[in-house]
Amino acid sequence: MNKFTTNLRYFIFSRFYILDKHVLRGFNVNQSFSHCYSTRKNVSAMDKVGSIKRINNVNLYTKRSHTCGELRRENVGQKVTLCGWLKYQRMNKFILLRDSYGEIQLLFPVKDIGGQQILDQMPFESIIEVEGTVVLRPECMINKNQQTGDIEIEVEHFKMLNEARDNLPFNIREFQKAKEMLRMQYRYLDMRFPEMQKNLRMRSKLLMRMREFLIHNHFIDVETPTLFKATPGGAQEFIVPTRFPGKFYSLVQSPQQFKQMLMAGALDRYFQIARCYRDEGARSDRQPEFTQLDIELSFTDVECILTLIENLLSYTLSDDYATIPTHFPRMSYEDALENYGSDKPDISFDLKLQNCTDILKKSQHIGPIPDDFGAYLLVVDQKQHQAKATLSKSIKDAHLQISKQYQSAKFIQFKVLPNEGLSKLEKVFGTREINDLRKRFPVEEDSVLFLAYGEKHEARQLMGKIRLEYVNYLENKLGLSGIRRKGLYFLWVIDFPLFELNFEDGSLQSAHHPFTSPNLEDLPLLDSDPLKVRALAYDLVLNGNEVGGGSIRVHDPHLQEKILDLLGIDKGTLQHIIDMLGSGCPPHGGIALGLDRLLAILLNAESIREVMAFPKTFEGRDPVSQAPSEVSEETLNLYHIKVVNKDL
Incomplete structure (x- = not known):
């Protein structure tokens, strides 16, 4: 085992696995959870590193002994306790029990008349707990299309934990899925579909892998504020009223300014899985609130950051995608437009x-x-x-x-x-x-x-x-195949212009954001021909979708002031950034990966809504709670707000 693997395993175990016999602070697992399936005799396979053991048992700290998807022929004869949702029943005798991990057939004894009567009246999706014995199905009853199709559970004890109401908005059936709007309104039902379970669990796994890689490489996770000041020259932001008349917060569209301040504060390797907000028009690959992996580091350059992300994604995806290249091709912005007509070309x-x-x-x-x-x-x-x-x-x-x-x-x-x-x-x-x-x-x-x-x-x-x-x-x-090649086709697009023309008024605007550094070779053009200045900016494209973007930042306060002047941005609104740069700020750069869009592509989802637990609608509304909603007149007065054109 090499040093990297040893150190990484130690880090993982030290954060997420318990010590044998006792947890820190003298907490005794066996004594405190004696009623749960968490004692040593019920803990399945463990990996040992020193005195630290990895616990693989998904039933740890629960009252069940197994999930509905893990039992097989080798478990025949075992006494088990299962909990889950009633998916289906027939003849008041056979039950299909489902949980987050699979489904299994239960067999009720013919003599249990009382249990069969309860079962006959029980609505689908009710929560039940059963105890019983694993037995083989008769040869003619084996279901090869079901992971647990070789066995069933002879029920000995049965308990209804929560009876579902009749006539739920839709059934959990793959062959009769409800329309997306209804599924989003009752998201807690929609999450029970195996596809949603897979998506959300894969999301958790990939985020964990990203954290592992970055923490091992000495990046520190820093949380930055959500409430901030409106940033000029960017996307439309959500405004938050305050008790100060005429004063508003803005929900951050990214932690951009904060992470640059962290670099000035000598926290030279930062990352954060950040929630971001933009009040933009709805699209299939956009949401008003979204998640990005935000990274910044000092004393770096374009090549270093591109290599960092290639290594990060190679590590993160290696378990599930065997064909991730260790080096992604690069293409200039001009070549992308010239050959593909897009700054995010699909090279598949x-x-x-x-x-x-x-x-x-x-x-x-x-x-x-x-x-x-x-x-x-x-x-x-x-x-x-x-x-x-x-x-x-x-x-x-x-x-x-x-x-x-x-x-x-x-x-x-x-x-x-x-x-x-x-x-x-x-x-x-x-x-x-x-x-x-x-x-x-x-x-x-x-x-x-x-x-x-x-x-x-x-x-x-x-x-x-x-x-x-x-x-x-x-x-x-037409159903033609073989046009797009299968697989993940990553591409770096580089050498973006620093500025672009606003066609409405002819003014300059940032192609990325006003903190992006120009290519130092093009500095003389800032005065003579600013539209020809290249930026030290880069976008990561996957199968024709932008999944990340970043740049080397301006660290010279005088250069930052000059760029703000060219953009027509009032320097007073960003004086805190200019002061920060003048305090002794190291050269730095970073990138943000759009996790929702990245996951949607990896999981072949139709939209990013399919990889988010509680997405918004196209109009930016929350279908579960029907937000945004009205507030009382008292609340409006508290925040010095007067509603005009209420009927629009």
Whole structure:
């Protein structure tokens, strides 16, 4: 056993496992839990490190002896105590008992008339406790589709712990799941489905693995405040009223400022599993409150942080995903847009954009050519991409709806017919240009062709959306396989611009946030051409989804002031940060991983709501409690609030 493994095991055991015979402070396990299945004779397999033993028994500290999913043939003859939910019963004799770990069949004795009468009246989902003996099922009754299908429990004692009410909102049946809105409203019922159990338990496991890795590597877990001051230049924040008239807190959209202050405070390796809040529009991969793994460290650079995250994810996922690479590919922001039309490209399939700007910009048929003109081609060839090239009316209409979002780019789509080729494009661009196009991009018959041209940024983004939409159509609607490769395809996107243009007023705004450091090679451009300044920023992409992002931070107070001036942000609102940087703040950087989105991808969930215990709806409402809700006039007066336009 190497030093890393030894130290890590010691850390785990010292935090989460008890000592043999006695716990710290003289607490005696055997004496205090004699009525529970926690005594030494009932503790299953243990791993010993010195005097510390690992306890693997999931029944420890409970009144049950086993779960409903763990008994097998080798347990035949044992006396057991089980607790769980009544899933199903038939003939007032056979019960299917379910808990968080599986299900098992119970057999009631024919002579127990009283028990059978109670069972006949008992609603499904009632909580029961049984004692009995494990027996083999008759050969003809073995259920090979059930983990416990070889055995059943002959019930000797039976107790109803809590009777469920009749007519619950929905049954816990995989084949008749309720609609998501109803499931979210009664989340405590929905959690009983095996899929939700798997998701939430995997979430716990992955977070624990992340903690293990970081703690072993000398990071410290620091909790930072939720109530803070509104941050300029970021996402819309939730505002919290106070008893001070006209004064408000803001719920933090991330611990960004706090973790930088920790670096100035010499806590040089920080992490936190942090709750964050953003008052943004609802999307399938967004929630108003979410969880991220927040990391910051001093005296580092881009390469160090990228390596840290690669090692962290390799360690975290190694037990469940055997194909995690130890080094993720890197791609510049410009290359991502140029080849994939997105700053979070899905590299699990190879279809790339083809730049034909230099050919089509010579056309005399398309009117005035803007300075930032761009033209991009996407060809889906049946032989090359192993996809049946087709273009139905439904997918054409879907593409046209997408194209309407990009007013500065024009869009063309068609199937290349025999003896026709690209001739359809000659009326749009001219014969000479299309001949040049044919020479550079030979297009096979029966291929599908997409073309966008106009303002470069919009043309690329439009083609990036079409690229994804069409592949989704081929896979989900036509059922074609083999287009996307299976597995986890991580990618680092680097060299982002420091600034981007606000198209509404022409001002500069941060591409990430105002604390991101510029690439030191580009510092002279801050005054002459700020839009060409690269940031020391990086995003982590997984299968076309952004799952993390971070940067090296500004640690020079004068540079920070200059960036705030360029952004038009009042320095007074961030004076505490400028003062902190001027106190002797080390160079530092960090990253945040979006845990909800990461888990949704790993578990192949349809949305991040499927990996959260109590998610909000699309409108940001809590379906369980129906929050947000009204408060009393007395409370409104306490916080100096007056409601206007209440009926909106």
